[in-house]
Amino acid sequence: MALAYAIVVGFAIVLLAIVGAAAEWVIAQAAFVADQPWTGPITWTLTAIAAVLALLLAAPLLFARLSPALRGVGTAWVTAAAIMAVFAASRLAPLPTDQVTLLLQAAGFAVIAIVGWFLGRRTGRARWTGQRRSPGAVGLGLCVGGLALLPWPFLSSLGDPADLAIGLVTAAAFAGCAGVVFGDRFWARFAESSTVVRVLGGGTAVAVGLVPLSGAVGATGVTLLPMLILPALGYAIAALVTRTDATGRIVAAVVGPAVAGPLLFTDADEFLPLVFGPEHTSWQPFAIGASIVIAWLAGAALTWQGRRWSAIPAVAAGCAIVVAAGVGAVYSFSQPGFHGEELFVVLDEQADLSGVEGTRTERLTIVHDRLKTTAERTQEPLRAELDRRGIAYTPMYLVNALRVDASILARDWIADRDDVRTVLVNPRNRPSRVTPAPITGHAMTDQPTVQPNIDQIGAPVAWERGVTGDGITIGIPDSGVDARHPALASAYRGGDDSWADPVNGTTSPIDPNGHGTHVAGIAVGSDGIGVAPDATWMGCANLPRNAGNPADYVECLQFMLAPYAPGEDPFSDGDPTRAPHIVSNSWGCPGIEGCAGDVFGQAIAAFDAAGVFFVVAAGNSGPACGSADTEPVGYPDAFAVGAVDGSDRVTSFSSRGPATVDGVQVSKPDIAAPGQDTAGGAGILSALPGDGYGRLPGTSMAAPHVAGVVALLWSADPELLGDPAATRELLRDTASPINEEGLTGCVDPESAAGAGIVDVAAALAARGLG
Structure with missing residues (x-):
């Protein structure tokens, strides 16, 4: 027994x-x-x-x-x-x-x-x-x-x-x-x-x-x-x-x-x-x-x-x-060396970006100069101490910060310095022999047609008036982009400063995941999948193996503000006159990736002061109130996008507001766009690596719709070009209402979808271009 x-x-x-x-x-x-x-x-x-x-x-x-x-x-x-x-x-x-x-x-x-x-x-x-x-x-x-x-x-x-x-x-x-x-x-x-x-x-x-x-x-x-x-x-x-x-x-x-x-x-x-x-x-x-x-x-x-x-x-x-x-x-003979976590050290003093005026080129140059000057002056004592201790580091200026190659055991003595605001753990992916292949999708067997999500936001109306995004560049910091895809190849801006990879050091665009290619396809893809098919794109890999960290995100954004060629020094070689007009960000940085507190506020403020429109996905943590709270969603100058389905209903996964920044509640998301074709159904059709096409759902798919809409507006209206504040106001004022039927979770329509669904036809009409 x-x-x-x-x-x-x-x-x-x-x-x-x-x-x-x-x-x-x-x-x-x-x-x-x-x-x-x-x-x-x-x-x-x-x-x-x-x-x-x-x-x-x-x-x-x-x-x-x-x-x-x-x-x-x-x-x-x-x-x-x-x-x-x-x-x-x-x-x-x-x-x-x-x-x-x-x-x-x-x-x-x-x-x-x-x-x-x-x-x-x-x-x-x-x-x-x-x-x-x-x-x-x-x-x-x-x-x-x-x-x-x-x-x-x-x-x-x-x-x-x-x-x-x-x-x-x-x-x-x-x-x-x-x-x-x-x-x-x-x-x-x-x-x-x-x-x-x-x-x-x-x-x-x-x-x-x-x-x-x-x-x-x-x-x-x-x-x-x-x-x-x-x-x-x-x-x-x-x-x-x-x-x-x-x-x-x-x-x-x-x-x-x-x-x-x-x-x-x-x-x-x-x-x-x-x-x-x-x-x-x-x-x-x-x-x-x-x-x-x-x-x-x-x-x-x-x-x-x-x-x-x-x-x-x-x-x-x-x-x-x-x-x-x-x-x-x-x-x-496998993956030798050490690949541990790093530190992201944010200095206390950040550049003063007030009073920036002039043309778009002048503003970009002024912002870039102020950021660099502040970083070089204030980082000198900390750099000297790190050099003395033999600790490697990478300085940054978009946010006055350094990526420091030290473990959390060094965090306390750095954080105790008077010139340091905060020290974050900067998680770094360890290399592995076995990694999943990218999402490849399927061949496009039908004749090219306008996808319903593109029609849903009024983009074909703009095309009929000859407004296709010509002359506008959209930056795509994401998992990467397949530049050889037939829907994206002709839209790649090209040159030696349109691609950066701070993680793996690749010198030409790749996408080992598929997410970034899908995002780029919605923004600028041909064959009826993209909002602004004549706009161009540039890219940066900040989501290796679908996970980022503060330093990777900031380094890619820094590249977007002042692009440089592979191997060049961002401080001395970055050219702000080559910055994209719009940056579309279909990523968020939760606490598990090392973000805590105000990491991106300075970066987003810099883009706004320089006249670059900054779009972010609201996140996929809905439907609870306050779930749109992952950086960088909550910042006032970050235009946060929620997701609706093909019937104009807010999807259950779309994160809801309000967001909280420094203890203050901010109304988010700002607007909504298609992130799913039908309620509970498949996602948005777009490009995937290897010449394929496939459907993915999420606010990651909603955000590039808005980036494409801004490209259309700025290509059609030179007075709006480089004016993010006026463009944000126009998009809110001309948004179409959501379908409130079945709204769950946080049922306040504004907290679920902001001003409503982006409508480029209405925005053009409001500017007398319809």
């Missing part, structure tokens, strides 16, 4: 632990999608409840009178569940602060390991009959753990040096903790059991216990990875332990390298597929699967011939060394 109960409890513990950790991960992602505050207290509570339930279920095994082995199993499971419940609190720190979480965990695991070792020394070590000394077993344990680690450096990459050091310390401390939980006292309870029972029974018990114990290590989401991998090592551990007296050391030797894989080669702020899609997590199933297969094979091999191998120290040590060298070699 007790054995049957143990089996049932084992299944329940595994289920509870994994469900608790998975729920924590999913809820955290849901909060990020909605750009809501960090859910650490809620998710920790759920994880703790799951762990406590597992503990209560295992507790009766402590009183299994007839089976010392079951009492040992119960003790280990209760201890592991208790550790999971307590250590989940380390994840109260919000992302992206993996280093803080791991440091807290490392300290706790080290305390458990040291106290456990000390108590073991005081009370003596229990042994079972027939156990013999086999020093090679520890080397084989390191070998097995190293083999389980091997897939991770092959598929992913390291963070920064601090990430590496903290990850290694945490892995070592966790290994010591596991060695205490499944050490001498645990295995002594199997002293009277046969080898088969020790390997199968003890291995199963270790596998089950490692699930909740693994739930204590790693940041939110990442903890699921060791929970899946480490249990598979239970039988390899048992096969080695039954032939040696080094019980705790064996457990630590196997577990340490294996847990280091996820800790060293995964960032929690990238492990969010609901937020960023599969771009970051598509490779991890391969690593998990390979690690599990290796663990099972190692367990089978050691059970079959483990006695012979564990008795030869030289072979075991050689195996461990070869595996360690193999890990290093694999990484050196």
Whole structure:
């Protein structure tokens, strides 16, 4: 009866632990999608409840009178569940602060390991009959753990040096903790059991216990990875332990390298597929699967011939060394180097942009000069200090800030400087061998026709009057643009200063995702998919693998204000007279990407002062009131666009206002445009990489409609050209009403769609051009 109960409890513990950790991960992602505050207290509570339930279920095994082995199993499971419940609190720190979480965990695991070792020394070590000394077993344990680690450096990459050091310390401390939980006292309870029972029974018990114990290590989401991998090592551990007296050391030797894989080669702020899609997590199933297969094979091999191998120290040590060298070699030929988070340091003084007057060219030049002069003067002391410390940095001027190649451990001393306003974590994507292919869509089989969303905003009326956007350039900072697409190739402005890629350094337009190509197609595409088919476009890649950061966003916007050729210096070589007339931004920077507070206010004010129209997507976190609150939506000079469907109804996903900037509520969005063809139906048809076409929904698709409308207006009316304020007022005054039928969530029409649906025909008529 007790054995049957143990089996049932084992299944329940595994289920509870994994469900608790998975729920924590999913809820955290849901909060990020909605750009809501960090859910650490809620998710920790759920994880703790799951762990406590597992503990209560295992507790009766402590009183299994007839089976010392079951009492040992119960003790280990209760201890592991208790550790999971307590250590989940380390994840109260919000992302992206993996280093803080791991440091807290490392300290706790080290305390458990040291106290456990000390108590073991005081009370003596229990042994079972027939156990013999086999020093090679520890080397084989390191070998097995190293083999389980091997897939991770092959598929992913390291963070920064601090990430590496903290990850290694945490892995070592966790290994010591596991060695205490499944050490001498645990295995002594199997002293009277046969080898088969020790390997199968003890291995199963270790596998089950490692699930909740693994739930204590790693940041939110990442903890699921060791929970899946480490249990598979239970039988390899048992096969080695039954032939040696080094019980705790064996457990630590196997577990340490294996847990280091996820800790060293995964960032929690990238492990969010609901937020960023599969771009970051598509490779991890391969690593998990390979690690599990290796663990099972190692367990089978050691059970079959483990006695012979564990008795030869030289072979075991050689195996461990070869595996360690193999890990290093694999990484050196995969994605070598350090790829950790950076800092985005915003200085206190920002350029004074008041009183800028003159022609568009004069205003662009004045704004550019003021921004550069302020940055060069005020950044000099901080640059000198960074140089003295040997810390690399990239200065910027659009926002007076620097991208600093340092971890969050350097944040405090920089933030304490009087000339610094704020220091943000600047998350950086780690390279991976496995990335999804871009969205490619399908061939356009029908004859070119005007898409209904283009007709919905009145663009064909403008075309009939010869207004097609000629002479206007739209900047597209996004995932990239496929410049060879037949609907976009002729619209590319060209020259050596129409493309920038601050992330990967490409020198000609590409789009590894598809989002940016789709956006560009709506703004300027031919074949009836674009609003302003004779306007031109220029681009910048700021969404690598569908995730950005403050520095990438600002660097692309800086390129838009004063373009420069690849390899040139933005400060000395940027030419503001080559700036686009309009910048269409179908991205937002939530907290998970590092944005907090006023990051883009200065940049948007600079574009407005220079006469560049700045369009932003309102976001896809609706229908709750206040969901249009992701930077840069809330700034007064950012023209925020919500989404409607083909029946003029606000879509459920379109973010609602008001937005809050510096504690002040601002009415957002400003206007709406098509972001979906029918209620609950497909998205807007536009270009996709590889000559394809496809449908995507979102306010990302609504924003380029408005950019295209401004291009039409400015090409038709020279008096409006370079006057964003007057253009914003005209668009609001001539917007058509939404269909309020079925309006859900924030039901105030203005908070849902601003002034209404953009209508270029009405705007032209209001200017006497209709």
